[in-house]
Structures are given as structure tokens and as C-alpha cells.
Amino acid sequence: MVCPRCSHRSVISISLKIGERDLSFFRCTYCDLQTWRTEDGSVSLDSVLDLARTAMAKT
Numbered sequence: 001m002v003c004p005r006c007s008h009r010s011v012i013s014i015s016l017k018i019g020e021r022d023l024s025f026f027r028c029t030y031c032d033l034q035t036w037r038t039e040d041g042s043v044s045l046d047s048v049l050d051l052a053r054t055a056m057a058k059t
């Protein structure tokens with residue numbers, strides 16, 4: 001995994017599940033770029049929070 005902004009390879013990735021969705025979080029330790037992705041592609045933090053709210057509302 002290479003950072004899309006600075007091209008450094010020092011990217012941390014974390015996979016997690018919110019509700020029924022698989023999410024991946026990437027953070028570049030060099031330029032501090034933070035990115036969320038789902039199987040559909042990149043998503044904003046707002047979308048992630050919406051998913052979390054929806055998932056919690058169901059339980």
C-alpha cells in the first residue's frame with residue numbers, strides 16, 4: 001500500500017466491520033492522510049459515521 005498523496009509506503013491499514021459493511025481505514029504515518037474505504041471504493045468520514053449510526057440503530 002502506497003500513500004496516494006505523498007507516495008510513501010508507511011501506511012497503516014486497519015480492517016473492521018460496521019453493521020454489514022466491511023471497512024478499511026488507511027493512515028499515512030508520513031503526511032497523516034487518512035482514508036476510509038469500503039468494497040465500493042473511498043468513502044468520507046461522514047459516510048462512515050452514518051454507517052455506524054445506522055448499524056447502532058438496528059441493534
Ligand SMILES: [Zn+2]
Pocket residue numbers: 003004005006007008028029030031032033
Ligand atoms: Zn502520505
